[in-house]
Amino acid sequence: xxxKERPKPFLLPDYxxxxxxxxxxxxxxxxTLSDQINPMTGLVPVELDLTDCNACGMCMDxxxxxxxxxxxxxxxxxxFELEDPAKLFGxxxxxxxxxxxxxxxxxxxxxxxPLVIKGTYASAVGAILAGCRHVYxxxxxxxxxxxxxxxxxxxxxDGTFIQAVSEVAAVNMMYGTAGAGLxxxxxxxxxxxxxxxxxxxxxxxxxxxxxFVDVMRGGPGLGNIAPxxxxxxxxxxxxxxxxTQAITLxxxxxxxxxxxxxxxxxxxxxxxxPVILLGDGYLGQMTGKVQLPETMIKPGIPKWAVYGxxxxxxxxISSIFLTESDLExxxxxxxxxxxxxxxxxxxxxxxxxxxEVVLIACNTPxxxxxxxxxxxxxxxxxxxxxxxxxxxxxxxxxxxxxIHGAERIVVVExxxxxxxxxxxxxxxxxxxxxxxxxxxxxxxGGVLPQQSEIMTRVLGRxxxxx
Amino acid sequence: xxxxxxxxDKFERHSHGEGLKGHATHYCPGCGHGLAHKFLAExxxxxxxxxxxxxxxxxxxxxxxxxxxDVGNTQAAHGRAPVVALGHKFANPESVVISYQGxxxxxxxxxxxxxxxxxxGAPITVIFxxxxxxxxxxxxxxxxxxxxxxxxxxxxxxxxxxxxxxxMAELIAGLDGPVYVERVAxxxxxxxxxxxxxxxxxxxxxxxxxxxxxxEVLAECPTHLKMTPEETEKWVKECMEPxxxxxxxxxxxVEPWFHRNAPCxxxxxxxxxxxxxxxxxxxxxxxxxxxxxxxDVSLKLAGSGGDGAQTAAMLIARAAISEGFDATHIPSxxxxxxxxxxxxxxHVAETEVLNPGSPDPQILLAxxxxxxxxxxxxxxxxxxxxxxxxxxTEAPVxxxxxxxxxxxxxxxATDLGKAVVKNIVALGAxxxxxxxxxxxxxxxxxxxxxxxKCALIPLNEEAFNWGIKSVEALDQ
Ligand SMILES: Cc1ncc(C[n+]2csc(CCOP(=O)(O)OP(=O)(O)O)c2C)c(N)n1
Ligand code: SF4
Ligand code: SF4
Ligand code: SF4
Numbered sequence: 001x002x003x004k005e006r007p008k009p010f011l012l013p014d015y016x017x018x019x020x021x022x023x024x025x026x027x028x029x030x031x032t033l034s035d036q037i038n039p040m041t042g043l044v045p046v047e048l049d050l051t052d053c054n055a056c057g058m059c060m061d062x063x064x065x066x067x068x069x070x071x072x073x074x075x076x077x078x079x080f081e082l083e084d085p086a087k088l089f090g091x092x093x094x095x096x097x098x099x100x101x102x103x104x105x106x107x108x109x110x111x112x113x114p115l116v117i118k119g120t121y122a123s124a125v126g127a128i129l130a131g132c133r134h135v136y137x138x139x140x141x142x143x144x145x146x147x148x149x150x151x152x153x154x155x156x157x158d159g160t161f162i163q164a165v166s167e168v169a170a171v172n173m174m175y176g177t178a179g180a181g182l183x184x185x186x187x188x189x190x191x192x193x194x195x196x197x198x199x200x201x202x203x204x205x206x207x208x209x210x211x212f213v214d215v216m217r218g219g220p221g222l223g224n225i226a227p228x229x230x231x232x233x234x235x236x237x238x239x240x241x242x243x244t245q246a247i248t249l250x251x252x253x254x255x256x257x258x259x260x261x262x263x264x265x266x267x268x269x270x271x272x273x274p275v276i277l278l279g280d281g282y283l284g285q286m287t288g289k290v291q292l293p294e295t296m297i298k299p300g301i302p303k304w305a306v307y308g309x310x311x312x313x314x315x316x317i318s319s320i321f322l323t324e325s326d327l328e329x330x331x332x333x334x335x336x337x338x339x340x341x342x343x344x345x346x347x348x349x350x351x352x353x354x355x356e357v358v359l360i361a362c363n364t365p366x367x368x369x370x371x372x373x374x375x376x377x378x379x380x381x382x383x384x385x386x387x388x389x390x391x392x393x394x395x396x397x398x399x400x401x402x403i404h405g406a407e408r409i410v411v412v413e414x415x416x417x418x419x420x421x422x423x424x425x426x427x428x429x430x431x432x433x434x435x436x437x438x439x440x441x442x443x444x445g446g447v448l449p450q451q452s453e454i455m456t457r458v459l460g461r462x463x464x465x466x
Numbered sequence: 467x468x469x470x471x472x473x474x475d476k477f478e479r480h481s482h483g484e485g486l487k488g489h490a491t492h493y494c495p496g497c498g499h500g501l502a503h504k505f506l507a508e509x510x511x512x513x514x515x516x517x518x519x520x521x522x523x524x525x526x527x528x529x530x531x532x533x534x535x536d537v538g539n540t541q542a543a544h545g546r547a548p549v550v551a552l553g554h555k556f557a558n559p560e561s562v563v564i565s566y567q568g569x570x571x572x573x574x575x576x577x578x579x580x581x582x583x584x585x586x587g588a589p590i591t592v593i594f595x596x597x598x599x600x601x602x603x604x605x606x607x608x609x610x611x612x613x614x615x616x617x618x619x620x621x622x623x624x625x626x627x628x629x630x631x632x633x634m635a636e637l638i639a640g641l642d643g644p645v646y647v648e649r650v651a652x653x654x655x656x657x658x659x660x661x662x663x664x665x666x667x668x669x670x671x672x673x674x675x676x677x678x679x680x681x682e683v684l685a686e687c688p689t690h691l692k693m694t695p696e697e698t699e700k701w702v703k704e705c706m707e708p709x710x711x712x713x714x715x716x717x718x719x720v721e722p723w724f725h726r727n728a729p730c731x732x733x734x735x736x737x738x739x740x741x742x743x744x745x746x747x748x749x750x751x752x753x754x755x756x757x758x759x760x761x762d763v764s765l766k767l768a769g770s771g772g773d774g775a776q777t778a779a780m781l782i783a784r785a786a787i788s789e790g791f792d793a794t795h796i797p798s799x800x801x802x803x804x805x806x807x808x809x810x811x812x813h814v815a816e817t818e819v820l821n822p823g824s825p826d827p828q829i830l831l832a833x834x835x836x837x838x839x840x841x842x843x844x845x846x847x848x849x850x851x852x853x854x855x856x857x858x859t860e861a862p863v864x865x866x867x868x869x870x871x872x873x874x875x876x877x878x879a880t881d882l883g884k885a886v887v888k889n890i891v892a893l894g895a896x897x898x899x900x901x902x903x904x905x906x907x908x909x910x911x912x913x914x915x916x917x918x919k920c921a922l923i924p925l926n927e928e929a930f931n932w933g934i935k936s937v938e939a940l941d942q
Contacts, residue, residue: 015490017490018495020496020695021699041490058655061655062655064493066473096536107733110737111744112742112743112744113744115742116783134557136553158727158728169578169582172543172550173553173556176555177553180553181557199543282796282823287780288794296736308520308538308562309518309558309560312538317539317540317541318532318540367819450825451825452825452826
């Protein structure tokens with residue numbers, strides 16, 4: 001509404017901080033500092049004498065407070081009495097509509113012949129079928145091919161691939177797109193994942209979905225580009241600062257690189273939380289047979305998103321809870337969510353029913369261990385393999401069933417015992433005290449445990465026992 | 467106008483909107499942030515974009531910008547606001563995204579994000595509050611702190627050991643990405659009007675899809691400059707302005723360019739990209755090659771980069787999978803990604819490859835002498851070694867149970883006029899020597915692999931047949 005006459009300023013003294021910025025803005029000297037401390041604020045507000053005021057508006061433009069000097073319109077209270085602001089201005093903080101969910105659509109795909117592609121490609125294709133059109137990344141071996149494939153495919157699908165200035169930037173681009181409610185992901189490897197953890201903590205705090213494919217390599221430091229299971233601890237216990245936790249999936253075939261990537265997107269939206277897919281250098285590079293699913297997803301927009309439209313105007317993405325009790329409550333809420341995620345525990349048990357020796361392994365070492373189990377069985381030794389597919393939550397119930405009746409447990413891994421620590425922690429938390437002493441086959445630095453080493457470990461002990 | 471419809475009627479997010487906090491900002495008296503907020507809110511109002519706007523708040527005193535703005539709000543990590551803004555912009559190109567940042571945030575911890583985003587040039591708007599100091603953490607030195615200016619971390623004044631103040635507007639204007647860069651101030655009525663206009667213009671350029679814009683606002687932090695608001699205004703004018711001259715640093719006239727279609731979700735298109743086919747490949751195998759192993763054949767291919775070992779390995783895996791078996795191929799390169807060593811481990815299993823590595827292969831295809839010397843001794847008893855006799859003149863002594871096939875891969879390929887087909891000669895030799903799959907299985911895989919380069923198929927078939935013939939010649 002265009003006012004015929006420009007309004008003169010109006011001030012509620014309680015909303016004046018007494019900064020004085022309006023004083024020199026007024027050429028008519030209408031504004032003076034009071035000498036009375038306002039008991040409500042402890043500040044000294046200004047006083048207006050509008051006798052000479054020509055309604056130029058300069059003072060209002062100089063006031064940094066949105067509710068400081070304002071134009072006086074008709075009906076505005078001249079004599080101020082402290083009232084409940086809700087009564088004064090109404091309770092509704094925003095007139096924006098209530099956000100609602102725009103649900104995902106599941107679209108059919110024809111049945112195709114298996115693809116023959118490498119693990120990172122399988123994961124990239126999985127992400128596309130899961131509806132992801134926004135990928136941000138920074139090159140790092142041995143995950144680079146995933147990003148390269150996305151750079152090739154996404155422009156053809158009117159999607160976005162951006163090579164960020166760093167992993168720090170990449171994860172924060174994910175934060176933005178995830179905040180807008182869309183599926184987003186990255187490909188990285190250990191040193192890059194370390195850099196992303198700041199952002200992962202923020203995403204968990206702000207409850208944002210996102211998929212991190214971490215093709216692990218040898219560490220610490222720059223280490224090397226060969227496969228090592230170097231980030232199990234990081235993914236299960238070290239996702240940045242604070243009370244963080246994320247479902248961590250450990251594929252062991254190219255097919256699982258695809259299937260578990262699709263699952264990762266589903267779970268990350270289900271729980272509004274990042275999901276980590278831990279591969280290893282072999283899995284990333286290895287070509288194998290990959291059957292595509294018969295459906296794909298066209299994502300909607302969840303009701304909590306900040307999409308940048310009227311429907312979602314009300315929303316806020318933030319991880320700040322300045323009041324201690326609010327943050328504590330938020331962490332309790334997160335804990336309840338982590339607890340609920342436990343139903344997602346997944347594992348594969350291979351010939352464990354009657355196994356006397358149970359091997360425990362994940363990722364590529366699990367395949368080597370599976371080869372060993374087959375060989376041991378051929379030699380008449382009752383061996384089995386327990387393979388956690390989720391490292392967090394650890395599938396402890398399945399583990400208990402698998403090691404039931406086992407005389408020996410051998411943890412096979414390409415790390416200094418990071419998987420074994422998970423096994424111990426899971427058993428301890430589940431109150432399992434009675435289990436055979438854990439033996440291990442461990443290689444590091446990019447050397448993977450070999451089938452022959454596993455055989456030697458199992459058979460060597462057998463001879464000693466005999 | 468003083469209060470716009472973009473500013474919430476009540477600051478619900480500020481201590482649950484109770485009491486005075488429902489209508490007063492959390493900023494110190496006289497702080498420049500409040501004015502910058504008002505001008506930003508007015509611009510959003512004036513442009514009618516409240517329903518399209520996403521405001522990204524930084525870490526710093528303005529971390530709580532979302533208390534006040536009735537638009538989509540996102541709060542970012544320290545320094546990362548511009549890339550968070552990009553994530554929003556790419557998610558919804560129709561949205562108007564504003565990254566609002568302080569000098570510690572923008573010019574220090576987030577400098578890489580700041581510069582890279584500006585250079586990318588995507589149409590977002592950055593409002594940069596330069597108050598020459600860190601506010602939130604209590605008055606430490608900022609990249610913008612003036613020479614001689616004291617702060618809690620430059621107690622005796624900024625000196626040459628701390629470097630010179632950072633002139634962000636000039637730095638950003640020096641990049642090719644941005645279309646509009648201006649430095650404004652808040653210290654008097656004239657500057658405030660200019661500031662208001664600049665902010666509005668910057669956002670308008672975004673609305674029109676013309677590109678990235680950057681407004682540096684010289685702002686007052688009376689608290690940490692330890693002056694009254696009035697003195698601070700004077701200080702900004704007298705001390706800051708000479709170092710940070712006001713005005714337009716860059717203003718390009720560009721056509722709107724940021725048009726992006728909605729992402730595509732067409733199944734056929736995606737399948738075509740992946741190369742997935744609904745056509746069932748013809749099968750030629752009568753069964754698994756149990757003559758080699760009951761259920762899992764392990765191969766190693768070794769040579770140097772350029773020998774085509776990886777392509778050959780891929781063709782073996784492809785051939786196996788088209789026959790309904792499982793197969794894996796693991797490449798391994800030397801640290802030099804080109805021209806170095808190049809090995810491949812391949813497994814072919816009847817149902818599932820259990821262990822994809824080939825530390826002790828049944829079959830070795832060696833493309834040069836070092837590879838033969840390195841991997842020959844790892845071949846299992848009763849296995850097969852096929853090597854390029856054009857380049858390996860002296861074969862190593864291997865276990866007598868191993869069947870050895872010297873085949874001149876390079877010689878044959880060169881005679882055919884294309885040295886690069888030596889790996890296909892090797893595949894022919896592999897077929898004849900081991901009978902792992904029928905000839906047609908390999909030829910099928912070769913044809914699929916070359917479906918985009920049909921002209922090369924006859925040459926490759928010929929190379930393959932020569933590989934077979936030379937093994938047959940060895941038998942005689
Ligand atoms: C990673 C990280 N490092 C340090 C901090 C602490 N910190 C919070 S605000 C801030 C300085 C902000 O200064 P500036 O961007 O100039 O904004 P102002 O407060 O002056 O508005 C710092 C260093 C943080 N929050 N996160
Ligand atoms: S409107 Fe103009 S004349 Fe009136 S008080 Fe404000 S600055 Fe002074
Ligand atoms: S500028 Fe606003 S807050 Fe400051 S003294 Fe004037 S009315 Fe009060
Ligand atoms: S510390 Fe400085 S920048 Fe922060 S609110 Fe106070 S005056 Fe403003």
